[in-house]
Amino acid sequence: MGNTSSMLTQYDIEEVQQHCNNAFSQQEIVSLYERFCQLDRNGGGFVSGEEFLSVPEFAVNPLSQRLLTMLDGLNFKEFVAFLSAFSPRATVQQKIEFIVKVYDSDGNGKVTFNDMLDVLHDLTGQFISEHQREQVLTKVLEEAGYTKESLLVMSDFVKFLALYSHYFWKAYHA
Structure with missing residues (x-):
């Protein structure tokens, strides 16, 4: 998976969708990929803790330091799986x-x-x-x-x- 949304293939989208137990629609996955690419400033395919802290809403979260241990170094597939717990489609x-x-x-x-x-x-x-x-x-x-x-x-x-x-x-x- 590359650094632009045009490089995300239908196969990639379906694979990620399956990996996150269909918590996100295909369009939501494309949007998440675009956001992931914005966060992945060096284009390495992984988002560092420092890159996550660049998101103001995340940086001020009282649990941000605890969450960083879960987030640091995630690739796109892992990033979506992490976020799937916040989806309205996620189970209890x-x-x-x-x-x-x-x-x-x-x-x-x-x-x-x-x-x-x-x-x-x-x-x-x-x-x-x-x-x-x-x-x-x-x-x-x-x-x-x-x-x-x-x-x-x-x-x-x-x-x-x-x-x-x-x-x-x-x-x-x-």
Whole structure:
């Protein structure tokens, strides 16, 4: 796949579409390819973390540093697969898998208390104290039937997320 949308063949489009589980239409894939080429300033076929940070909306995202570990060095096919979690056509399962990857700092498929605390810190900054974050997180884990030592896998994380969002909202607006 080259650096201009005219170099993206029908075969390439269909291959990428299949790779992202049809989360994007063919026209959306062409548009994503054009954006990918804009980001790939050196034309190497990969987008670096530095190139992603050139997007203002990405640079100001509180999770941008965490996301960079997932994004740095992606080729076009991987870029579209990454973005597929944000598609309205993505399944709930695909969205949850993405969220777990964001939380799972070491990529072992398990989310720890510290992983969750780190994300909560990234999202809240100085608006909530470290002590408050730990209290909220401990309480939510306990209510979901887990402890600070629990390692949450995908199915556990679904249960946890429902309570987590409720308590985080309450603590943040207290």
